[in-house]
Amino acid sequence: MASEKEIRRERFLNVFPKLVEELNASLLAYGMPKEACDWYAHSLNYNTPGGKLNRGLSVVDTYAILSNKTVEQLGQEEYEKVAILGWCIELLQAYFLVADDMMDKSITRRGQPCWYKVPEVGEIAINDAFMLEAAIYKLLKSHFRNEKYYIDITELFHEVTFQTELGQLMDLITAPEDKVDLSKFSLKRHSFIVTFKTAYYSFYLPVALAMYVAGVTDEKDLKQAKDVLIPLGEYFQIQDDYLDCFGTPEQIGKIGTDIQDNKCSWIINKALELASAEQRKILDENYGKKDSSAEAKCKKIFNDLKIDQLYHEYEESVAKDLKAKISQVDESRGFKADVLTAFLNKVYKRSK
Numbered sequence: 001m002a003s004e005k006e007i008r009r010e011r012f013l014n015v016f017p018k019l020v021e022e023l024n025a026s027l028l029a030y031g032m033p034k035e036a037c038d039w040y041a042h043s044l045n046y047n048t049p050g051g052k053l054n055r056g057l058s059v060v061d062t063y064a065i066l067s068n069k070t071v072e073q074l075g076q077e078e079y080e081k082v083a084i085l086g087w088c089i090e091l092l093q094a095y096f097l098v099a100d101d102m103m104d105k106s107i108t109r110r111g112q113p114c115w116y117k118v119p120e121v122g123e124i125a126i127n128d129a130f131m132l133e134a135a136i137y138k139l140l141k142s143h144f145r146n147e148k149y150y151i152d153i154t155e156l157f158h159e160v161t162f163q164t165e166l167g168q169l170m171d172l173i174t175a176p177e178d179k180v181d182l183s184k185f186s187l188k189r190h191s192f193i194v195t196f197k198t199a200y201y202s203f204y205l206p207v208a209l210a211m212y213v214a215g216v217t218d219e220k221d222l223k224q225a226k227d228v229l230i231p232l233g234e235y236f237q238i239q240d241d242y243l244d245c246f247g248t249p250e251q252i253g254k255i256g257t258d259i260q261d262n263k264c265s266w267i268i269n270k271a272l273e274l275a276s277a278e279q280r281k282i283l284d285e286n287y288g289k290k291d292s293s294a295e296a297k298c299k300k301i302f303n304d305l306k307i308d309q310l311y312h313e314y315e316e317s318v319a320k321d322l323k324a325k326i327s328q329v330d331e332s333r334g335f336k337a338d339v340l341t342a343f344l345n346k347v348y349k350r351s352k
Contacts, residue, residue: 167197199233
């Protein structure tokens with residue numbers, strides 16, 4: 001018997017084929033041949049629905065909370081409206097990942113070859129990435145242009161996309177995989193990267209979109225959401241950094257590669273802040289090398305500096321701060337603290 005989570009995921013997935021059909025119809029309207037339409041449909045289906053879908057599902061979950069309903073109580077028309085916005089975020093994610101995989105020269109994504117690695121795709125993936133992003137604005141126009149919040153959500157997508165690309169730029173120039181320079185690393189730079197590259201589009205965007213649809217659009221309410229969701233997004237990424245280094249492959253479903261890949265993670269930045277001159281020399285000589293013995297030397301320093309323990313202290317501190325902020329949320333204009341509590345509960349002490 002399917003779980004409630006699986007049923008919700010299936011309902012969300014059932015919306016996507018309609019959107020692929022709609023987008024392909026727009027290609028046909030431009031006179032594109034069947035070959036091009038089939039290519040676009042394949043790109044959409046290959047790159048968009050294969051992940052965890054947490055961002056897209058969060059739009060639906062948040063809207064339900066703001067509407068004083070369960071997700072199951074949402075009528076089909078009402079459900080599809082917010083689900084389409086959820087899929088727009090998943091299209092944004094797909095756009096980022098197709099481009100990111102090419103920049104990082106990655107081989108696999110979500111258990112299958114990266115799109116540019118698929119036979120016959122290659123560098124056409126660059127244009128396919130642009131078309132994944134363009135799909136967002138086609139869908140927004142066809143489903144929301146008569147809504148009073150149409151300009152607001154369109155501008156929100158543009159702004160968050162730009163913010164994410166700023167984070168990606170900072171990440172690329174700080175920690176290129178083929179050139180290690182730990183002098184560029186710092187906790188302040190790490191915070192900027194993860195805030196802009198992850199927190200805005202993964203945490204704030206789903207909630208803000210749901211708020212607009214639910215009619216909770218006061219700037220004070222949007223700020224209340226942002227003031228919790230941005231630090232929560234940073235905490236989420238720091239968790240990822242911690243799990244990559246200290247989690248087991250069984251736990252996280254992969255072998256951590258941040259050390260060998262020269263990632264500007266919270267772990268290395270915390271170590272750099274605390275390292276002695278001798279430890280710093282070892283990190284400079286071994287971090288970012290495709291070598292298991294070099295990786296082991298870095299991990300030994302992380303253990304010697306008790307980075308594991310410091311992470312858990314950070315986790316408790318940030319959770320305490322966020323709970324305090326949530327407890328002070330003003331619900332007088334329709335926003336609900338439960339939205340933020342739901343997000344915190346998903347992230348707090350996450351182990352995979």
